[in-house]
Amino acid sequence: MTVRLPEWGNEHRLMVLLETPQVRTLIARYDADSDWAMSAEEFLLPAKILFGGPMSNSLGKKLGVKSRRSSAEQFSLPVGSVLVAVMCSLAQRGLNMTEFDQQEAGCRVKATIPSSWRTFGGTLAVDVTSSPNGSTVACETLFEGQFYTWGADKKAVRTLYADIPTMAAEQASA
Numbered sequence: 001m002t003v004r005l006p007e008w009g010n011e012h013r014l015m016v017l018l019e020t021p022q023v024r025t026l027i028a029r030y031d032a033d034s035d036w037a038m039s040a041e042e043f044l045l046p047a048k049i050l051f052g053g054p055m056s057n058s059l060g061k062k063l064g065v066k067s068r069r070s071s072a073e074q075f076s077l078p079v080g081s082v083l084v085a086v087m088c089s090l091a092q093r094g095l096n097m098t099e100f101d102q103q104e105a106g107c108r109v110k111a112t113i114p115s116s117w118r119t120f121g122g123t124l125a126v127d128v129t130s131s132p133n134g135s136t137v138a139c140e141t142l143f144e145g146q147f148y149t150w151g152a153d154k155k156a157v158r159t160l161y162a163d164i165p166t167m168a169a170e171q172a173s174a
Contacts, residue, residue, distance in 0.1 A: 009171070011080035012130060014100050014107045023084050026171065031091035067122075067146050069153045072138040073161050079106055079130040081168045082137060086126055089163035095124060095156070105130040118150040119143055126160065137164065 008020050017023050075082055086109060090097060095111040106129030115121040122143035129136050139160060141153040 008084075009078040009081045010130075012083065012103075012106050012128075014083065014102060014109070017080060017084055017087075022171075023087075026084060026167075027087050027091050030088040030167070067143040067149050067153065068141065069157070070138065070140040071157055072136060074131065074134065074136055075164055075168075076134040077165070077168050079128060079135045081171055082135040082164055083107055083109075083128045084171060085164045085167035086128055086137070086160065088167045089160050090124075092163070093156075093159060098123075103127075103129065106135075113141065113143075113152065113156055116152060118152040119146060122149070122153070124156055124160075137161070 008017060008023065011017055077085075083106070087097070089095075090109070090111050094114050096114075097109055097111050099110045101108040106127065108125060108127045111124045111126070113119070113122040113124050120143075122141055125140045125142075127136075127138040129138075137160075139157045141149075141156060143149050143153065
């Protein structure tokens with residue numbers, strides 16, 4: 001079975017991709033299907049009421065406590081298709097893009113991992129680069145003020161890696 005790649009499949013410049021109507025339509029569709037969860041603040045509201053004070057991780061931040069994890073995976077897909085799949089995954093999962101850095105053969109995208117019952121939120125940095133056999137996706141999570149993320153870091157990365165092939169395959173039909 002041959003998969004037809006979109007004309008922008010090999011494009012590594014994020015701004016060019018985001019100006020493409022098909023790409024904007026794909027991202028908007030996944031954003032509409034977003035599955036947002038309860039935040040840490042909502043989860044801890046009963047404790048705040050019970051104990052009469054705010055619940056946060058500000059002390060951990062002041063002490064310099066951090067939880068950081070990194071990993072990388074190869075995909076046999078062109079860099080543009082993978083970059084669009086990453087943007088669609090971020091939109092569907094409620095991870096708002098905060099910045100990007102255009103690079104020679106790809107792009108680095110940073111997104112905010114929303115607060116949940118597990119964490120007070122964090123950052124996901126995703127590097128998508130062209131490689132000889134397709135694309136490399138390297139992820140790094142950072143949760144400041146927490147020693148433990150209760151699996152939120154692993155879940156964010158695992159979900160992104162699982163979304164990429166599915167969302168890239170859908171691009172051919174868009």
